[in-house]
Amino acid sequence: MINIGQFNILKVARTAEFGYYLTIDGNKSDDDILLPTKSALERELNVDDEVEAFIYRDSKDRLIATLKTPYAKVGDVSYLEVVDTTTFGAFLDIGLERDVFVPHREQKYKLKKGEKYLFYLYVDKTDRIAATTDIDGFLETNTDYVVGDDTYGIVYDIQQCGNILVAIEGKYRGIVLKSEYYTYVNMGEELKLTVKKFYEDDRIGLTTRKRKLEERDLIQEKILNYLKENGGVMSYNDKSSADDIRRDFNTSKNYFKIALGGLMKKKLITQDENGTKLL
Helix, strand or coil: CCCCCCEEEEEEEEEECCEEEEECCCCCCCCCEEEEHHHCCCCCCCCCCEEEEEEEECCCCCEEEECCCCCCCCCCEEEEEEEEECCCEEEEECCCCCCEEEEHHHCCCCCCCCCEEEEEEEECCCCCEEEECCCHHHCECCCCCCCCCEEEEEEEEECCCCCEEEEECCCEEEEECHHHCCCCCCCCCEEEEEEEEECCCCCEEEECCCCHHHHHHHHHHHHHHHHHHCCCEECCCCCCCHHHHHHHHCCCHHHHHHHHHHHHHCCCEEEECCEEEEC
């Protein structure tokens, strides 16, 4: 049985000027699969030679073989680039001569040409390789992380409450709560993250925040730069609204207050009901 979208062990049944015909048992048949010369990666093959070939369908829907390694195969969750969008779907580059189709019904969010997102590859009802952005059920769990580990995650869903679902290392379930990030994020964006906690469903809780001292130092630098760029004064102080602080400094009100307190102890700033000033 031929597995479309996978590597198959096949034998050369016959040769031609333009390539090799492969079968499961090496016997000639009407179901021979063409391995074009350009897809044989300069290998010289003979009848009865065994090869491990990736099988997919060409532009005429014929089974075709290649010795190239695609960026992803059926059953994989992979970070792939959108190379075209149409009224009926989008197409992904998987490193082969034919791109993979993403039907509109399999797009949980709008895809943009030239951007990369996470997709799950499957074989559709017509025996073609297709892809979907609905990847959550195909992600794995990981028990090797410990709190404080640095990692990265790729955004694949933003919940109505503002929480972000990410695939840690592109394959493990993770979540970033709304209170743990302070910048606008896009689908498919790769975030630098730190493990914060573990949930009962084995999803890993993460944060975009630095460790406390690193975060404080970073915010203090932002505050000083803001002051220098605005004539040494700003309307923000420890009474400012959390939304305003989040918008302009990408941090929480609590961390902002800690940073202001540190700068005041260093006698670098002073603040009153009108805002903050450089000393």
